[in-house]
Amino acid sequence: MPRAVWGFLLLGALACLPRAAPPPGVLRINLGTEPPTLDWTRATDSVSIQVIDQLMRGLAELGPDLRPVPALAERWEVTPDGRVYTFHLREGVRWTDGEPLRAEHFVYAWRRLLDPQTAAEYAYFLFPVRGARAYNAGKLRDPNAIGVRALDGRTLRVELEGPLVYFPSITTFMVTYPARRDVIEAYGERWTEPEHIVTLGPFRLEAWEHEYRILLRPNHDYFAGPPRLKQIAAYMVTEGSTALILFEQGILDIVRVPPLEIRRLSSHPGYRRVPALRGYYYGFNTEEAPFDDSRVRRAFGMAIDRAELPKVLRGGELAASFWIPPGMPHHNPSIGLRFDAEGARRLLRDAGVDPAKLPPIRVVYNTDQTHRLVAQNIQKQWQNNLGVRVELDSREWKVFLKELVVKPSPVYRLGWGADFPDPDNFMSLFASYSANNHTRWGSPRYDRLVERAARERDPSRRQALYDEAQRILCEREVPIVPLFVSAINLLVSERIEGFEPNPMDLMFFEGVEAH
């Protein structure tokens, strides 16, 4: 909250400044907020990812077509049964303190991710690895029993519980990046501060001025050659409109366009729009009445005319009743609840719920213009179509995330951006064991379908499994109501060359130049 005030003051102060010539080689971006953490094993949010992806690399990285290509591993092999992967690390990769990268750094990082003591929300990412889930649940005490082993300094062997078609894709994601036991144990919580952190990606952390900016400079020892930029300055301007003014004054080089400004700026030469692999949904706390009844959840889902949302947001959003977004394999647009206000009211009656007697439904979102617009539209639709009362409340992002874990409100908004371009990433999110599933809903049948799909190599059989799982999620049990698929709307300064927006909303700056 107070950041809004600072943003406003900053805007005032900056508006008075003359236009300074931008320093060549320096890229100035806006993170939008302070990253909750730079500890890549524990991070969960897109702001942290944006910084971490400049600092670190994994075994593989995403190529231009979003397929995994070798990064820290120069190659890998998989046994014919699809159960054992062997990664061969690139020679001569060094951390920023000069220490060579070794296979043990992966073993340590993966054990740390899975350690119940770490309580990492993304631990389930490695559950396909043999013994990982049992270790995370505390049923298996011995970390050596987890199926990840350093055969020698440069060879990492991973044994899976079963075949997994997309496993190399997982290794492009931050929670699987290697980590240094010596650094983390020496500095504890403070190991991510610039004076302690040790990384090996294209950029290194120069300074972290909390709630103001992060400065990155090139890592001259980067294995793929140093990036061309001299510096990245990542600011934390909360207000999208403030950031836009800073862009128009030549103080920021890349900004997101606030929804209401898109119409004016869509003809700007630096305007870019790409559809995102990002779903936006409303989740229910399925443990509390009235949303402990799937009929009530279904009724609330059917009472939303999603076609209104793109009109309100105007950022190229696509109304979505399904959960796997287009652009992802096994997407199926025919899945999901259709808008049917009459049917929704009937369903509520069947469930024995009298909308007039229901206490106000509380919808909580994190403070942001888009979320506020969506919330007000949904509030109105539910009031009009169901006759229920709806109260809105907003929270600052960190508080919001904490509340989701501790005590989710009856209805909350969240989005999910792809961590890797496979439907499993969207579907296993709502598995009963996923710590990112805040609905408190779990279905053994859903879990089984998603797990089988992850192992299924035949595309048409895999499609059938995901279709069935999506029907449970979006039509029958409805712990979440998908609303729309987002688009990415950016303005890129003309002095920036070689930057391309990416449907996963990842920003890569190795090939970027700033004139």
Next chain:
Amino acid sequence: MSGAGWVGAGLLLALVTVALLGDRVSGHAFDAQDPDRALETPSLEHWMGTDALGRDLFARIAEGARVSLLVAVGATGIALALGIVYGAVSGYVGGRLDDFLMRVVDVLYSLPDLLLIILAKEVLEGVLVGVSDLVRTLVALVLALSLTSWVGVARLARGLVLQAREEAWVEAARALGARGPRVLTRHVLPNIAGPLVVTAAFRVPVAILAESTVSFIGLGVQPPFASWGVLASDGFTAMRSFPHLILFPSFAIAATLVAFHLLGDALRDALDPRRKL
């Protein structure tokens, strides 16, 4: 009352009328949405245009007037009542009690207003349970705003009482056997009412502005209800593309401030006893 005073009073009357009738005059409910007609500029149908959800901005400003005026007048009323009692007692009794009460006021006076308002509002919201969100926020806002403004009233009231209690007519009342409370309520207070009424008129705009500030940073009433501060904050985000969204709420705030100032000025002149001579 002077001409400017009448202008202020007229402006205020217009505002109250709009607040009371608002969305009935324009024919649009303040929370009725029509996404197909979002972000329209002012027209005959939508006098002040529409917002991102296709809601009529005039109806929302009228609704905002209700919230803003209610909060501001409520907060000023409480501040006035509390401040007068506190200040009058302090000034009339005097001595050690006066010293103590005034040191408390000094401490409160030294705290930054906005910080205190935000803190008080959060605490009060935690305490108020079992009411609807809107009521809770409104009550918390009113109490939080009055918390920071009563100290000024208390100082003023104390000063006025100190001055008045030395006057001959107070002595006369005492000589006739009137005791403390009676002297205070029957003789002192009516004589110092003028400056207090004036200060009230000046405090309402301060409260409106404070409420706008608190709402602007996202701590005001929750949607779909909106105070002028909320509307201005919404409009601010689209200032460049849709200036009508910020212009009209800002104009409403400015007009109210001017109205109360003109009225306050006029009242001060009208109620000043020396001016009549």
